[in-house]
Amino acid sequence: MEVSNKVAVIKNHIEDTPKESHFELKTENLSLSLVPGSDDVIVKNLYISIDPYQINRMKSHSSSQKAIYFAAPITPNQAIDGVAIGKVVASGSPRFQKDDVVVGVFTWAEYSLVKEASIINKLDHSEFPLTYHLGILGFNGLSAYAGFFELCKPKKGEKVFVSAASGSVGSLAAQYAKLFGCYVVGCAGSQKKVELLKHKLGLDDAFNYREETDLKSALKRYFPEGIDIYFDNVGGDMLEAAVDNMNAFGRVAVCGVMSEYTDPGKRAAPDMLNVVYKRLNIRGFLAADFLNIFPDFVSCTSDHLRSGKLQNLEDISSGLDTIPSAFIGLFHGDNIGKKIVKVAEQ
């Protein structure tokens, strides 16, 4: 038996801001027959996680930087792998049965033919909506949790700044900081997002960075006593301004460099004299290095979700056809919270 399978690919490498014309939706035929005893599994995708870091895998130099960019490069006209949730439709592996709901590294397609090792977890008995496992209970949540607690080693009452604070990771880092007992200010790119940060997520304050002509002064205004912890999702001039406003022994967890992903010429030039004299610690990280604390993270986050203390922000579009616009929108700040494309009904 064969199915028709719609697949989203890039037509060429992408060097700057992604556009619709960079993408193509192809239709292929996929055989659902598998050799029993193989470790192949065919998954019908339900929800696909849309993440900005994928742009780095789409660049032409990504193949030469494979070791650096961790994940393998994305090749034009080839399937794009990413975290997704799906339902098993055929399995050559005894570990998975038809109709199992699973989360793993699948493809930007209606159906994915994958190796069983690419399946991270079964989700048949999820207490929370399935989509939570792509964001708040998945790698975005782990990024926020590990970056804030493990890298920043916060103390109660410390002053925390989070950039892209309405994004999938930022919204969680800011809330963890608030729940932990810190003073938390976030920034975002629209007034609507600022209202949400202040009133839905309960941050102490928030501002629209697009309305600030001088980020250094803006941060001085929001942090008259200085910043102890900066959870950085954007890099660029916001990182420079934050470093200027950090307190002695301040910590910067560099989770992402959104403002530099699509502008190769753009670089943050933080004042290194500040780094020395204020003994700052600027540290990059990837959630994948913190799988050892995944159980703690899930337990803590689930507790907060049950008690209603943690708000989950999701932004879901419907249909595989929306993948290009969903991905492109990330770089224009279109999304609020975790961007997900729903591909099929469960």
Place this chain on the structure above:
Amino acid sequence: MEVSNKVAVIKNHIEDTPKESHFELKTENLSLSLVPGSDDVIVKNLYISIDPYQINRMKSHSSSQKAIYFAAPITPNQAIDGVAIGKVVASGSPRFQKDDVVVGVFTWAEYSLVKEASIINKLDHSEFPLTYHLGILGFNGLSAYAGFFELCKPKKGEKVFVSAASGSVGSLAAQYAKLFGCYVVGCAGSQKKVELLKHKLGLDDAFNYREETDLKSALKRYFPEGIDIYFDNVGGDMLEAAVDNMNAFGRVAVCGVMSEYTDPGKRAAPDMLNVVYKRLNIRGFLAADFLNIFPDFVSCTSDHLRSGKLQNLEDISSGLDTIPSAFIGLFHGDNIGKKIVKVAEQ
């Protein structure tokens, strides 16, 4: 009783590279009478430590940045304080007697009137030459020791790069790394220094950065397997090039930013994508934060000195009049190792 006291001061704030015309040598009269029971001490200076960081205290904005620059600003026409070794000529304090040899924070002068609290240690029974206590057994040594061991947490066999490796701190950081069992390459600004690094200090390799047109490629050549630890004394484009060549989980100890001290417009713009994907840790530090390990540092360093495994590089000029040229020379790479001005015979 009064003595004539020659004092080196700055005439104006210094915003860029220091020049002779920025300095003045004044002669003042100093009374040697002290109120008994006061905590005042008069010290005849023997050796004065000459350190590049002092330039940051001489800038006009240093007073507004007092909290940042740690030490108080240096004011034109006022005595300049710095670490020195001297002999007590008069003491209002029972803790110190005439002729005690002491190290502490005195002034760039023949005589210093100080509070007893500014005296760090008595040196009457020093096993090593007195000058060692300004460099290898003082704060420069502690900077190298703490920066390398405490911040970088080295493992044997790791690849270590040290910039300004013939300087007071760099020459020690490089030797600690070598003695610990790392592969160590240093850079310096002349062929003579490079020879010294390779043959006197025993580094695995060394290069003259002034002869390299592309620092990134140069480091790639010297570290084909990448850099695990960068002990940074210079900042600027060397920091950028090092970050490009770091291995995953690499550590950068930022001890100084020599290339940026005299050029306020100059900034390092390390590639933050590298910082994230390679999970780099860039951390500034000051030796003063590591006084708790001072005894360990002195013990370890003294052992290495006794066994002849550690080379001490000193560059001593004679006479208080040489202070301006000694200080200015730091910014032209004139010195090899620790720069000291000898003010008087013991």
